[in-house]
Amino acid sequence: MRLYEKAKRLGVWNPSDIDFTQDVLDWQELDERERDLMLRVTSLFLAGEEGVTVDLLPLVMAIAREGRLEEELYLTTFLWEEGKHVDFFSRFLVEVAQPGSELHDYLTPSYRSIFYEALPEAMSALVADSSPRAQVLASVTYNMIVEGVLAETGYHAYFEALERNDLLPGLREGVQLIKRDEARHIAYGIFLLSRLIAEHTDLWPVAQSRMLELLEPALGVVEETFALYDPMPFGLVLDDFLGFATSQFSKRMERIERGAQARSLELVYELAHADVEDP
Numbered sequence: 001m002r003l004y005e006k007a008k009r010l011g012v013w014n015p016s017d018i019d020f021t022q023d024v025l026d027w028q029e030l031d032e033r034e035r036d037l038m039l040r041v042t043s044l045f046l047a048g049e050e051g052v053t054v055d056l057l058p059l060v061m062a063i064a065r066e067g068r069l070e071e072e073l074y075l076t077t078f079l080w081e082e083g084k085h086v087d088f089f090s091r092f093l094v095e096v097a098q099p100g101s102e103l104h105d106y107l108t109p110s111y112r113s114i115f116y117e118a119l120p121e122a123m124s125a126l127v128a129d130s131s132p133r134a135q136v137l138a139s140v141t142y143n144m145i146v147e148g149v150l151a152e153t154g155y156h157a158y159f160e161a162l163e164r165n166d167l168l169p170g171l172r173e174g175v176q177l178i179k180r181d182e183a184r185h186i187a188y189g190i191f192l193l194s195r196l197i198a199e200h201t202d203l204w205p206v207a208q209s210r211m212l213e214l215l216e217p218a219l220g221v222v223e224e225t226f227a228l229y230d231p232m233p234f235g236l237v238l239d240d241f242l243g244f245a246t247s248q249f250s251k252r253m254e255r256i257e258r259g260a261q262a263r264s265l266e267l268v269y270e271l272a273h274a275d276v277e278d279p
Helices: 002-010 021-029 032-055 057-065 069-097 109-128 132-162 169-199 201-226 238-261 265-272
Strands: none
Touching: 002 069, 002 169, 021 069, 021 169, 032 069, 032 109, 032 132, 032 201, 057 069, 057 109, 057 132, 069 169, 109 132, 109 201, 132 169, 132 201, 132 238, 169 201, 169 238, 201 238
16 A cells, blocks of 8 residues: 555656657757667667556456455556556657657567567466466566566666766656656565465475576567667667676565565565655
C-alpha cells in the first residue's frame, strides 16, 4: 500500500505536458551517427514498453486470483504507467526524431530473444499456471532483467550521452520520470520474489537459474548495439556499460536473496525501496 501511495503521488505526470521545443532544435544539431544511436535506443525503449504493457495483465490476474487486494491495487498502476511510457517515447519519435525507416530494424537478436520470446512466454504462462514457481519466473524476467538490468542500462545511456552535453532536455525529463516509475516496479518485484522464496525456499535456485539464463542475452543487447558503431557516438565506452549492466544484475540478485532471508516484512520493504525516489 505504501508503493500504491507513492504511485498515486508521483506517477501522475502527463507525457503530453513535456516540452520538446528545444529537443527539435538539438536534434538538428546532432550528426548522423548521434541521431542514429538516439533513434536506436529510443526504438528499443518503445518496443520494450509496448511489450511489457501487452504482457503484464496475466501477472495482475494471477495476483488477483489469490485475493491479494493490496498488491492488485498497486499493480493497476503498473499497467497505466507502462502505457504512459509508450505514449512518451512515441511522442518523441513523432515530434522530434521523425524516423524515416522501419524501427523494427533496430531490434538486435539478443533483444528479440528477451522481448519476443522470454518475456511473453513467462508472462503468458501465468494464464494457465499461476503457481509460485511460474510467478518467480515471470517476475525475474520482467522486474529483474527487463526493468532492473536492461532498462536501467538504457537510462544510463541516455544520461551519459545527453546530460553531459546538455542535449534533448524534454527527452531527459521524460526518461527521468519513467525511471522513477520503474524503480517502484522493481521494488514490487523484489517484494514479490522475497515473499514467494521465503514461503517456498526451493524457489531460490529457480530464481538464480533464470537470472543467470537471461544475463547472457541482456549483455548481448549492449554488445550488439556497440558493435554497430565505430567509433561509438558521444564517446560512450562498451566496458563501462557492460560493467554497469553487470552491477545492476548483481544488485538485483543480492536484494532478492536478502529479502527472502528477512525476518520481517518491514526489512523486505526497506530492501525493496532502496532505489525508490520519494521527493
